[in-house]
Amino acid sequence: MIDTIAAVSSGQPPAAIAVIRVSGPAAFAAGEALAGSLPSPRTAKLRTLRDPAGSVLDRVLMLAFPGPATATGEDLVEIHCHGGRAVVASILTTLVDSATVRLAEPGEFTRRALTNGRIDLTEAEGLADLLAAETEGQRRVAIAAAEGNVSRSIEGWITELAILSARIEAVLDYGEDDAVDEDIDAIALDARTLGTSIHDVASAPPVDALHRGIVVVLAGPPNAGKSTLLNLLAEQDAAIVSPIAGTTRDRIEVQVARGGLAYRLTDTAGLTRTDDIVEAIGVGRAEQAIDAGDIVLWLGDGAPPRQDAIRVHAKSDLPDRRVVPTNADVVISQSDPQSIEAVWNAISARAVTLIPSIDLVPLRAHQAELCRTAAHALLDATRDPLLLGENLRIALKALAAVTGADATEAMLDALFSRFCLGK
Numbered sequence: 001m002i003d004t005i006a007a008v009s010s011g012q013p014p015a016a017i018a019v020i021r022v023s024g025p026a027a028f029a030a031g032e033a034l035a036g037s038l039p040s041p042r043t044a045k046l047r048t049l050r051d052p053a054g055s056v057l058d059r060v061l062m063l064a065f066p067g068p069a070t071a072t073g074e075d076l077v078e079i080h081c082h083g084g085r086a087v088v089a090s091i092l093t094t095l096v097d098s099a100t101v102r103l104a105e106p107g108e109f110t111r112r113a114l115t116n117g118r119i120d121l122t123e124a125e126g127l128a129d130l131l132a133a134e135t136e137g138q139r140r141v142a143i144a145a146a147e148g149n150v151s152r153s154i155e156g157w158i159t160e161l162a163i164l165s166a167r168i169e170a171v172l173d174y175g176e177d178d179a180v181d182e183d184i185d186a187i188a189l190d191a192r193t194l195g196t197s198i199h200d201v202a203s204a205p206p207v208d209a210l211h212r213g214i215v216v217v218l219a220g221p222p223n224a225g226k227s228t229l230l231n232l233l234a235e236q237d238a239a240i241v242s243p244i245a246g247t248t249r250d251r252i253e254v255q256v257a258r259g260g261l262a263y264r265l266t267d268t269a270g271l272t273r274t275d276d277i278v279e280a281i282g283v284g285r286a287e288q289a290i291d292a293g294d295i296v297l298w299l300g301d302g303a304p305p306r307q308d309a310i311r312v313h314a315k316s317d318l319p320d321r322r323v324v325p326t327n328a329d330v331v332i333s334q335s336d337p338q339s340i341e342a343v344w345n346a347i348s349a350r351a352v353t354l355i356p357s358i359d360l361v362p363l364r365a366h367q368a369e370l371c372r373t374a375a376h377a378l379l380d381a382t383r384d385p386l387l388l389g390e391n392l393r394i395a396l397k398a399l400a401a402v403t404g405a406d407a408t409e410a411m412l413d414a415l416f417s418r419f420c421l422g423k
C-alpha cells in the first residue's frame, strides 16, 4: 500500500498564501473529508475546510488532479490556504490525524514523479538545480534539463543503439554470408559515427561549475594586495586588509553573482616559507585552493603556481610598482575602479570557457563521464559481430545509467536530500 503524503509546497509560512499538496491513493478522500466536496478535476474552487469536529480551519482555493496525468503521477490535491503559521499547521495536522496521510519527506513528491515514470533522473536532477538556481545562467541550464533536454538526447542515442543492435542480430541470424559481411562494416562505421557525436557532446564543459559557482582563487605572496582586490571585486569588506604581511591566515570565500553567473571568490594566505605553524597551515590550504580553483588570479611577481593563472600586477600606483612586467594580464590599483573592472573582464572571459554554451546539452560531470564511457565503447567498434554487440551493450548500459534506469535507492536518497520539503 502506497502512503499518501502531504506538505507545504510554497515558501514556508508566514506568507500571504501557502500551497499544501496532498498526493497518493487517499488524497481525494482526505481532501473531501476536509472540504465536504472536491471541485471538478483541474479547476480551482473556493471551499471551507473544517476539522472532524466541524470547526472552521480556513477558507481556501482548492484543486483536485486525478492521477496518473499529474505532477506526481498520483491523485493530487492542492489547497491554497492563507499562509499563516497556525493556519497551515492546523490543516496539516488535521490531514495527518486522519491517519491515511503522513507528512512528506524532502523531495518526496518529485521522487514519486520519478518512480511513476513522469520524469526521469536527468529531469529530477534538473529540478533540483532549478530550485537551487540563484543566477540567470544557472536557471537557464537547469530548466533545460528539467524540461527534458538531456533526457531527449540520451533517449535519442539509446534508440540509435537499439537499431544498431537489431542490425547485428540480423547479421548473426544469417551467418557468414558475403552480403552480410559488408553489412557488419557498415554497422561498425555507424557505431563509430554515433560514438563521435556522443563524445562531442560529452566533451563540452559540464554544468557543475556553473551550478556550484565558479571558484576564483586569489593567490600570491604576503602583502601583495589579494584581500584588497577580493573586497573590491566583492564590493564588501569581506577580508581584513592591513599593511602587515601574513594578515590573511585562512581561506575566505565570498559568493558573488555577476553577468548571470555565480562566482565563489576565495582569498588565500600569502604564499611564503614560514616557521609559524598557523601560517604554514594557511599556506597549505592556499596551495590546495590554487589546485582546486576554476580560475586563479596570481598577484605575485614570480612565476604563477598554475600555467593558466591570470597574472595581475597590483598596486601600480606605487612608485616601485610603476614598471609593469610584460607578461601581466591586468594592471590594477585599488584607487582605480576601471582597473578592477578589467579584472572582472578577465575573469568572465575565462569563465565562459568553463561553462557549457547555451545551445549544448547541459550535462553534469557524472553524466558526461557516463556518456564518454558509451562513446569510447562505440569508437572501439570492430567488424566482429560478437565484439560489436558487446560494445553496444556497454554503451547502452552507460547511457541508461544517465536516465536512471538502474538507479539505486542510495543514489536516489542522495539526490532527493537536495530537495526542499514539499517538492
Ligand SMILES: Nc1nc2c(c(=O)[nH]1)N(C=O)[C@@H](CNc1ccc(C(=O)N[C@@H](CCC(=O)O)C(=O)O)cc1)CN2
Binding pocket: 019, 065, 068, 069, 070, 071, 078
Ligand atoms: N500550484 C502548483 N504550481 C506548480 C506545480 C504544482 O504542482 N502546483 N509544479 C510542480 O511541479 C510545477 C508545475 N509542474 C507541473 C507538472 C505537471 C502537471 C500536470 O498536471 N501534468 C499533466 C497535465 C498537463 C496539462 O495540463 O496539459 C500531465 O503531464 O499529463 C502539473 C504541474 C510548478 N508550479
Ligand SMILES: Nc1nc2c(ncn2[C@@H]2O[C@H](COP(=O)(O)OP(=O)(O)OP(=O)(O)O)[C@@H](O)[C@H]2O)c(=O)[nH]1
Binding pocket: 220, 221, 222, 223, 224, 225, 226, 227, 228, 229, 240, 241, 242, 243, 244, 245, 246, 247, 248, 249, 268, 269, 270, 271, 314, 315, 316, 317, 318, 332, 333, 334, 335
Ligand atoms: N598603494 C596601494 N596600496 C595597496 C593597494 N592594494 C593593497 N594595498 C595595501 O597593501 C597592503 C596589503 O594589502 P592586502 O590586501 O592585505 O594584501 P594581501 O595580499 O591580502 O596580504 P596577506 O594577508 O599578507 O596575504 C595594505 O596596506 C593595503 O592597503 C594598491 O592598489 N595601492
Ligand SMILES: [K+]
Binding pocket: 226, 227, 228, 239, 240, 241, 242, 247, 248
Ligand atoms: K590580507
